[in-house]
Structure formats: structure tokens, C-alpha cells
Amino acid sequence: MEKNELYTVTIEDMSDEGMGIGHADGMVMFIKDTVVGDVAEIKVVKVKKSYAYGRLEKIITPSPYREEPFCPVARQCGGCTLQHLTYEKELDIKKNKVLNCLARIGGIVNPEEYFEGIVGCDSPYRYRNKMQFPVSVRDGGNVVGGTKDHFDAFSCRMNTVLGFYAGRTHSIIPIEDCKIGHRVNKCIITAVSRWADKYHVTAYNEETGEGILRHVLTRVAFRTGELMVCLVATTRKVPELEKFISELSREIDKFRAGGNNIKLKSVVLNINREKTNKILGEKTILVNGQDYITDYIGGVKFQISAQSFYQVNPVQTEKIYEKALEYADLKGDEIVWDMYCGIGTISLFMADDAKKVYGVEILPKAIEDAKKNAELNEISNVEFFVGKAEEVVPDWLEHRIGDYDKNVSKIKKGVDVVVVDPPRKGCDEKLLDTIERMAPSRMVYISCDPSTLSRDLRILLEKGFKLEKFTAFDQFSRTMHCEVVTLLTREENK
Ligand code: SAH
DSSP states (O other), rough: OOOOOOEEOOOEOOOOOOEEEEEETTTEEEEETTTTEEEEEEEEEEESSSSEEEEEEEEEOOOTOOOOSSTTTTBBBBBBBBTBHHHHHHHHHHHHHHHHHHHTTTTOGGGGGEEEEEESSSSSSSHHHHHHHHEEEEOOOOOOOOOOOHHHTOOOOOEEEEEEEEEEEEOOOSSSTTTTBBHHHHHHHHHHHHHHHTOOOBBOOTTTTSSSSEEEEEETTTOOOOEEEEEEESSSSSHHHHHHHHHHHHHHHHHHHHHHHOOOEEEOOOOOOOOSSSOSEEEEEEEESSSEEEETTTEEEEEEEOOOOOOOOOHHHHHHHHHHHHHTTSSSSSSEEEESSSTTTHHHHHTTTTTTTEESSSSSSHHHHHHHHHHTTTTSSSEEESSSSSHHHHHHHHHOOTOOOOGGGGGGGSSSSSEEETTTTTOOOHHHHHHHOOOOOOEEEESSOOEEEEEEEHOOOOOOOEEEEEEOOOOTTTOOOOOEEEEEEEGGGG
């Protein structure tokens, strides 16, 4: 196989990156913008030892699962990868991916027997509560992908543009409305562009390090309708900020007049002077209103600031936590550990049904928020620790650090339910050893990567845990990511 050769390929599967997978000339081929079921003419762009990448030239027979992308820049944008696939098929692919991983990596025979199904989003669009748009200018900026048609589709014809990075680059594809985010973003984008053009607020240039506006971060609390807009700039001396507030308020008022219950609660300015890919700098200054917005997950209230970690699909998050709570089967007198607890969302969600919940998280800032959130909700039966779970929990087990009641009769075992919600790389093996020693009667494993989940399940099953059931959740529609909530029990405690 040589570069630039043309082949006709039938797409048999989808890769983790959302590319179509097929075969040609004895090689596995990865082809972006194709979907399972397509027959396509492709051009070879890169050849490796046993696989190759192709570029879609022409669809010969479209897949029955193919759908017209909803976004004019679907092909260029580095965000969604599954826009040209029906949502039904997307869920089916995710389900199969989970089952395959559990069988292949986890060594679980007939995983379907434990599977309670995949819970999709009510709609695969408009689910994100947070967006981060890099800023550039059409004129001389690092802007790509904007065909004339693409620009002509914009209702706002400003020089300053907000957008997304094109796949694997830092070139910016201007957008006006991203359909996985809230509709209000369009008003924010319009207001920022108009204001920056009018008052000559320059866009940051990554190469020269010059310019003022780097990013615009937006957050909407879905349950309360509260909106935060955070401008990320290289200086605190951003000109005419009060003009920005009026421009933005005008746009939001128009939006509200259309029957939307969005309230502009917070405008903040984050300062980032570093030459870095990190979006936010350390310092955030209040510009208007308050420096946080309030949202709820279940009955638990959260104050979210520009820097806070907060789940980006709140509707699915609530369903995931409900399932975790169901699997934990709390009666009110249990000791629970919530490992990788972030800002304490799961701990607080479960506290009402447990005797005591301990949380551990590596980021000190997240634990600060967790403590604040506990206070805000007047929840006192939780305790949080900062550190690596694989270090803090063994230490707790050994020395009973913190306020653990040393006299409770359950001292030998001490822990009834363990919840883990690790990042993609899964749990540290030392932590799994510790959980074995804790011998909880129930363990709920919330995972955002079915392959590391499967690897860890294999270990846990060898340690005597038993797989009871699992449910998959689609939290990031139009991308290949998939969450899984799993219940494990310990046979001797049943
Ligand atoms: N349970 C939370 C957050 C889950 S995300 C929620 O539902 O919102 C995973 C979290 O694990 C992140 O907050 C990350 O900072 C944290 N983390 C990563 N490695 C860790 C480790 N070794 N020990 C403890 N926490 C860790």
C-alpha cells in the first residue's frame, strides 16, 4: 500500500477516536468521517506497518446509520466525532464497546448477562453546561476551515471570532453556535465579537504572545438557569469592560424575551499571561455580579466558580449518581468511602442515606470546594482527605486517621461500601489491594474508560469480588466516550 492510492473500503467498525475502520490490501484502515456500514472511496494518507490512515474521497454507498451532520464545520472541528452517525447507532456502538472490553480485557464470560443496558441522553445535543472558546480574528488571525459559505452562514459579521481548535492543531475554526452546548452561547459569542471589534480589544496570538483576549469560558447551571461568562485575558487592564457588560446584557435580554429562563449572574476576568495550553490562569477577578453560579445535582446544591471542576453533562451525571446510589443500597448505618471524589459530589449525594461518608481526592482545591459544599448543604457526616487515594486510604486503614469512631463494633472491617470514580487511567493497583483489605460488602465502580475498568475488574474478581451488574451511560454524545457504573459484592459478606 502506498500513499495517495485509492481504494474502495467497507466500514466495519468505529475506532475509539470515532474513525471508521475497514480493510484494504490486507491492512486495517482508519478513515475519518466515515461510519460503520459505509462503502467509501478513500485515499491513503499515511501507511504504518500493519495499519494505515485514509481520507474520505467519496461515499459510494451510504450506511443506513448515516445522518447529515448538524454542524457546518463537522469535518474540520476537533470536537464531536460522531455527528454523521444516528444516535441510535452511536448508543449501540458504545454498548458493544463496553461488552467487548469486559469480555476481552476483563475475562468476563457472557457480560451481557450482567448488563442492565445503556442509558442515552434525552437529546444528544445541547447537553454541555460549559464551553471554552479560543478567540482569534478573521483578518490575519490563525483562522481556518471557514469557507465562504461557512462565514456567510454567520449572522454576526465581526472580525473577532470565537471557535474551536481544528482537530490536532491550534488553528481556530470560527463557530457561532455549537449544538452540544447551550443556545445562550450564541448570544455570548455575538456580544464578545461585537464588543471586541468596536473597542479594539485585540485577540491573543499564540505565536507572538501579543494581544489581550485568549478564551471565553461560559457556564450555565441547567437547574437554576444561572449564567457565568469568564473572559480570559493577558492583562487585568482590559478596555471598556462595562461596555462588554451592556453588550452582553442586551443579548441576554433578547434571549430571555424569546422565552428562555437564563439569568446573567456572573462576569469574571481570568488573567493568564503564560505561554501555555492551559486555558485558565491562577487569578480571577470579579467584573459584574458575583463570582459563582449555583446549581443542583439531585437535592445537593453547588456553588461553581470559573475554576471549579464540575460535571459538564449535569442531566446524565444525576442519572449516574442515582444508579450508583441504587447499587450502593444504603440503609442509613453504613460507612462509605468515595474515592477520587472531586468536589465531593457523590459523597454529598450519598450522605443522607449513610452513617458516614469519607472522600479522598488528589486536588487540594477540589477538596476545599467539597468542604464548602458540605457546609452549604449542612451535611456534617462527611469527611474529606487531600492526597492520592492509594496513599491516604491505606494510611486511614492502618492508623484510623481523621475522626473515625475507633469504638464502633465494625472496627475490624469498618467499611461497608466503597465507591471509586477514577480518571481514565483507572485505579492504582495499590488502592485495589487496600480495598481488598477493607472488605466492603459492596463496591460501586464508576468508570469513564471501559478498558481500564475491565483491567481493574479482572483484578478485583481475582481478589474475591463478584460482578453483580453494570449499566452504561452516554455522558458525551457525539463522541466515543462512555461511562459505566458497576456493582461488585464480596461473597463472604453476602
Ligand atoms: N467523583 C467526582 C470526580 C471524578 S473525576 C465526580 O463525580 O465529580 C476523577 C477525579 O480523580 C479527579 O477529580 C482527579 O483530580 C482525581 N484523582 C486523580 N488521581 C487521583 C488519585 N491518585 N487519588 C485521588 N484522586 C485522584
